[in-house]
Amino acid sequence: MKRDKKFANIKNKIQNLKKRKTTPNEKKRQVQYNEDDDIIHSSEEEFEVSAEQLAKTADDDDEKVIRDASEVVEQKEEEEKLTAAEKRVLNAKQFLDNLKQYEEDKEDQDEYNQMLNEQDPIAQALKREALKAKKQIPSSYHKYLEELDFKDEGVVTFLKGHKKPPTCISLDNTNSQQLKGFSVGKDGCIINWDFNKGSKISITKKAHDNLEILSCALSFDGNILATGGKDCKIRLWDTKTMKQIDVLDGHFKPVTSLAFQMGHLSNITGSSNNSSYAYQLYSGSMDRTVKVWDAKECSFVDTLYGHESEVQGIDTMITPHALSCGSDATLRYWKVEDETQLIYKxxxxxxxxxxxxxxxENCFLSGSQDGSLSLWLKTKKKPISHFPSAHGGEWITSVGAxxxxxxxxxxxxxxxxKLWRCDPNTKVLQLKNNIPMAGFINSIEFNSNGQFLAAAIGQEHRLGxxxxxxxxxxGIAIVKLLSEETIEKAKLDPSNNYVKHSDRDNEYDDFAGDEEEEDDSGNFFL
Structure with a gap:
């Protein structure tokens, strides 16, 4: 209907242009100048513009409109003469031509994006560091965890510091030889730890106006600590002086989770302190939103909407993507740059x-209030492995990876x-060992080479x-998993299977062969 109306308008326009013979009289002003550019004579005379003169002086755009309109009308008249079968064939040919053009445009855009990526030294450095970190962890690591007896003296060290239950812990992975980190708690304190010595470096009291601190995260270089609490604010701290850098306002309910973009840029001269990308911070809150911040510039970047209830946790790795979980029983994988999300339920x-x-980047583990653990792949809308009653029916309060x-x-x-092997190839969650630990385990963190594990232990759940x-x-429990000698021995194990990476964009995904599939109900992609 709209198409016929458009053709009728074009026909009327052509007919009106053909019928037009003359235009209203117009005045032409003639001006003469002397050598000093002064006006010495001015006169006006009337003239009439004919249809022929109009056609000669018409600009190219009008001529093109008339020509295109005539072609469209002729095409429509030809289409009216076609049978229904011939029209279907014609439409199919046009569709194939459009599809071919779309694929060509997309290929050109992909080549352009790849060229930009190859020229980006920061992106290349992050990829190199990801591969380097991956090769430090042998696939036979799980075999040696089974042999450990955590009841032996010196395997588990407990450190006191918080007067009330600690809620979160973050380790500094800039130096694998030194185990340091930060913990926060319901007492409103931030404690800077030297875990090798088992001592406190500093204590920052009333860090959030004497309110409970629920979350913390450490930047990739260990220079910035972010904390979030019941005051609905995110506070940034200089880890060397423990002085507050700035306060990030935006959430209107308690901040339950924080995560810094992961990456090491020290091998780029002058880039480690100038890249905002590496200081990208994600926050989750009880206000049902995920927010993105630039911690280097202390500025707000974006708000991600989707969760229908409180956001309970958030995590991220190398790429500018984030994973969140919430009380709405969903996991959401946020593609920040594309402004899209994947929903897992x-x-x-x-x-x-x-x-x-x-x-x-494409494999994650989740814990639920019903006491079950689930293993997920990014390309699958449902968990590839499910372990019910992983802790005897008690709800899962924390997971670490x-x-x-x-x-x-x-x-x-x-x-x-409990220590688990999460194998996406066999799609199995396999229990490897148990570590005796009384109380609520509110937070779990591994150090970068898997030699140690730290946990925040409290008498109460971190949120209530x-x-x-x-x-x-x-307090804080430090668990010695494997010695350096054992880790080196594990690296020499012939059963190790290091994944080879290519230079493609899915370089971080070990199981990128599966295509992303869409939910039958249409809720996998948003």
């Missing part, structure tokens, strides 16, 4: 997903931390007081 549980961690490996840990309040374990102690 398990058919086996409808309870809140309280915690998750990324093992690789050894980056670029298949090793993870889960915590609850059943008296044990629904239950209490009075026999537990508030």
């Amino acid at each position: 398990s058919s086996t549980t409808k309870y809140s997903i309280d915690c998750m961690k990324m093992l690789r 050894l980056r670029f490996s298949d090793i993870a840990a889960s915590g609850s309040s059943d008296g044990y931390m 007081r629904w239950s209490r374990r009075p026999q537990a102690k508030n």
Whole structure:
């Protein structure tokens, strides 16, 4: 209907132009100048513009409109003479031509993006560091975890510091020889730890106006610490002086989770302190939003909407993507630059997903309030492995992952931390060992080479007081997993299978062969 109306308008325009013979009289002003550019004579005379003169003086655009309109009208008249079958064939040919043109344009754009990526030294450095970090973790690592006896003296060290339950811990991975980090707690304090010596470097009290601190994250170079709490604010700290750098306002409910973009740019001269990309910070809140910040510039970047309830956790790795979980029982994978999200929802549980961690860019582990653990691939809308009642029916309060490996840990309040092998190839969650640990395990972190594990232990859950374990102690547990000699021995194991990477964009994905699939209900892509 609209198409016929358009053709009718074009016909009328052509007819009107052909009928037009003359235009209204117009005045032409003639001006003469002397050598000094002064006006010495001026006169006006009337003249009439004929249709022939109009056609000669018409600009190219009008002529093109008339020519194109005539072609369209002729094409429509020809189409009216075609049978229904011939019209279908014609439409199919036009569709194929359009599709071919689209593919050519897309190929040109991909080549252009690849050229830009090859010229970006920061992106290349992040890729090199990702590969370097991955090769530090042998695939036979899990075999040696089975042999450990965590009841031996010196394997688990407990450090006291917080007067109330600690809620989160973040390790400094800039130096694998020195184990340092930060912890925050319900007492409103930030403690800077030297775990090698088992001592506190500094204590910052009333860091969030004496309110509870629920989350913390450390930048890739260890220079900036971000903390979030019940004051609904994110505070940035200089880790060398523990002086507050700035306050990021934006959330209107408590900040439950924080995560810095992962990456090391020290091998680029002058780039490590100038790249905002490496200081990208993600925050999740009870206000149901995920926000993106530039911690270097102390500025807001974007707000990501989608969760229908409180955001419980957030994580990220090398690429500018983030993974979040919430009380709406969903995981959401945010493609920040594309402004899209992937939604993951398990058919086996409808309870809140309280915690998750990324093992690789495309593989992650989640824990739910019903006590189950789930292993996910980015390309699958449902978990590839599900382990119900992983902690005897108690809800999962935290999970930790050894980056670029298949090793993870889960915590609850059943008296044990559990070590798992998460193998996406066999699609199996395999329990490897149990670590006795009384109380609520509120946060778990591995150091970069998998030699140590740190956990924040409290008498209460980090977000509330629904239950209490009075026999537990508030503090930080340091678990020695493997010695340097054992790790080197594991690297020489002939069963190791290091994944070879290409120079393509899916370089970070070890299982990129599967295509992203769309949910039947259409809720996988948004």
